[in-house]
Amino acid sequence: MDCHNKSPEVQVGKDTLKFLLMGNPNVGKSVVFSKLTGVEVLAANYTGTTVGYTKGKIRNLKKEGILIDVPGTYGLEATSEAEEVAVSFVKEGADAIICVLDATNLERNLNFALQLKKFDIPMIFVLNLVDVAEQQGVIIDSEALAKELDAPVIPTVAVRNVGLRELITVMEKVGKRQKEVCYTAEKELVEEEETRWKEIGRIVEKVQTLVEREPSFTEKLGYVSMQPWPGIPLAILVLVLVLGFVVGGGKAIRGVLLLPFVYNVYEPAMTAFIGGFITEGTIFYNVLVGDYGVLIKIIEWPFALVLPYITLFYIALSILEDSGYLPRIGVLMDGALRKIGVQGGSIVPFIMGYGCAIPAILGSKAATTHKERVIVASLVSLAVPCTAQTAAFFVLLGDESIWMLVGVYGLSILAMIIGGSVLNRMLPGKVDPMLLEIPNLLKPDVKTVVQKIKIRVKHYLVEAQIPMALGILFAAIIAETGLIHGISDFLSPVVTGWLGLPGEAGLALMLGIVRRELAVLPLLDMNLTSLQIFTGATVALFYLPCLSVLAILIKEFKLKTGLAIAGTTLVAAFLIGGAINQTVRFISSIL
Amino acid sequence: MSLYAIKKEHRCIIENLPKIGLLKSLGLREGINVAIKSKQPMGGPVIVQVGRRCVAIAQDIAKDIQVREVN
Known part of the structure; x- marks a missing residue:
């Protein structure tokens, strides 16, 4: 099977590292992208802001590297236009994938992360929105998560630059790869669904602690504003x-x-x-x-x-x-x-x-x-x-x-x-x-x-x-x-x-x-x-x-x-x- | 009974749901415990809390989701 059809074909120089920035919709990918590249993209707090893709040169990295902001998707089963774009990017290959996870919604984000791991490309996980998660009483042990995912996990608050320096440090260690990615993932992804959810349940159980918290003012406002x-x-x-x-x-x-x-x-x-x-x-x-x-x-x-x-x-x-x-x-x-x-x-x-x-x-x-x-x-x-x-x-x-x-x-x-x-x-x-996910109400x-x-x-x-x-x-x-x-x-x-x-x-x-x-x-x-x-x-x-x-x-x-x-x-x-x-x-x- | 029949602030466990990929991606699966947060007028969606997130589900889809009430 030819797995290189429909590729967006982003050409990079021989020594330039290629990073894909991926994740669920509305987890802050575009914010991370702007911060790493300095390219101005308009992000917003709802799904589907990035419909095409944007690429930019990574600043503050000692080597040459470009970053591609892939549209956010919930899965890689190519059931929508955005998912098809995402899948074709992965198939085209990259030196590393930076996968942004939403700490307030770990389970669903891990579903995407585990699908992505199947493609055998080095991964770096960015655990974003840790501040909001903590306010909601969700505490995630990022070290334990890194062990489970067998890849670095960096907790961040991207809008306030928290954790971005650590991200760059990890990105420095990525090397150029020659390996072709050719993986008929779609079929296997469907077959593996049951076991994947079991695995997610196990990981979440291990790394996440829920603390009862009095709902904050913004949470209460978020609730009444949808009645x-x-x-x-x-x-x-x-x-x-x-x-x-x-x-x-x-x-x-x-x-x-x-x-x-x-x-x-x-x-x-x-x-x-x-x-x-x-x-x-x-x-x-x-x-x-x-x-x-x-x-x-x-x-x-x-x-x-x-x-x-x-x-x-x-x-x-x-x-x-x-x-x-x-x-x-x-x-x-x-x-x-x-x-x-x-x-x-x-x-x-x-x-x-x-x-x-x-x-x-x-x-x-x-x-x-x-x-x-x-x-x-x-x-x-x-x-x-x-x-x-x-x-x-x-x-x-x-x-x-x-x-x-x-x-x-x-x-x-x-x-x-x-x-x-x-x-x-x-x-x-x-x-x-x-059928729409309602974002957390956040103080801009x-x-x-x-x-x-x-x-x-x-x-x-x-x-x-x-x-x-x-x-x-x-x-x-x-x-x-x-x-x-x-x-x-x-x-x-x-x-x-x-x-x-x-x-x-x-x-x-x-x-x-x-x-x-x-x-x-x-x-x-x-x-x-x-x-x-x-x-x-x-x-x-x-x-x-x-x-x-x-x-x-x-x-x-x-x-x-x-x-x-x-x-x-x-x-x-x-x-x-x-x-x-x-x-x-x-x-x-x-x- | 259907998810749409559950009253506001009541909880239920999903028993059966239509084959819509996005439902699963949004965290709605068999055996998951959800709470109804609001019902919108004029045949609008129901808002369901799954974990810490809220999802708006159209009436048509909510009616096809079979649940068991657990209050």
Whole structure:
């Protein structure tokens, strides 16, 4: 039998040591990976964060070595996509496997460890989360465990760097191997199941001591947060607090700090500076510092208007992710979400979608069926505004009336319910019943959370700025050269006739293709009526996801499905936006 | 009786369970003693404590798990 098919084929140099990092889902592999390699990966306290694989060069190791973060799996029987990836990595061989074990859940983790040992590759065990285990009254004798497993066992608290130095010391002793790994494990693994569980029972009996402990505050909170009462009101409270934090905090930072700086300091200075070179009133002057002046908008829009909300949202999201609270909301919502064709667990990609649709669509890989994945990705693309767009909504709608904001978000939820129900009936296939491990509720580690927020904000600053800048430059040229009038005339049957917006709003629709917030921001300076603002916001909400999202959709779901999702959002945007405009106008005309 | 029929905070021993690989991986096996921690509304899952961890099990699956109550 050829056991090297489907290999991910990671090529390493002749003298480079290859380490695989493996373990059950949500045991802290990605944290160990970041700490050992310095490669920034986003970890979270729930299963299935790592869906592809990442590799990185190991720091602080005297020899050359690379580490591969293999997706977490419960077994090696190749029954799911993640397990197939894991199995193929093992078959490809390595100089050593670092297997991360969760000390709070030794039995189940040993099931994986013993399966892995069958492959005859040197092993190093990392017994992670020993601090949480101790709080729960689980004491594990790591020396006895090392004897049983016949391999080094290093107790660690990876998020706080405890034990990592010892891990590196053990890794130094690993040598280069020439041996081929070729092992038809799957069949034997199934046959051996009974004896394996007996063996696990024996080891656990020997190395683990349970002490009765009064449940800690977080444990009690973890318990009540998954009861319908008071869990559901608690979830609503958390949501309201997060919204208040992001909306209120963002508005404060923007109003007190950033906008005065842009309007009172930056804009006059820039205008004066440009005025020193170029005559006021010329086209070139207007493109740079006029109404749509690129040098003004490129600071005002992304930094003064959007950045405060992005930062605050990612602070809230990162804390929630690392606390292990999100899957609890998924459990509470499972009954309701099932009606729109998704499992409770898929609430996580939806919440991520309020940050950015790209990680949400990638994260939907954790869904167990293709149908569910398509539903999650479609609904996120259609009706979940990303933070940048949300920020733009806060500015456009929140300044008008808080009820308009509530209205647009109500519309977004309604669209998800209707869209989900339709897709659930339309798409073939099924949605698997929920079977999900609920993570321990943990107090998030400040350093890790700060690191995550940094990665995400940096990502916004780096990835978003180039399309944003090009979009703004394009807008400035069109608006200031008068080209906008031609475009307005061309789009006017739709924009003015059907949607009831002024002709210039066509600009927002054109820019919205590039980035979602650009479908909203140009509306700010147009002196719109309340109805026009609401219509504009509705169109922007459902309108095409940005170019990067379209690229991800096509990459993940092939051209046809990707374009179908994008096309549907476009049609929905014009239909719903126009329907609102026409209905309100009709009602007010007969009143 | 089925796991879904067990009341909250009651314990039971699993006697028979459907052939779903993930169930075993999550620590649910024959002869294991589990406690029901909560039942979710609208046909949602039951939450079962296995060892120190909690697992959410959909109604459909929970109904197929045969158990013996041990309170």
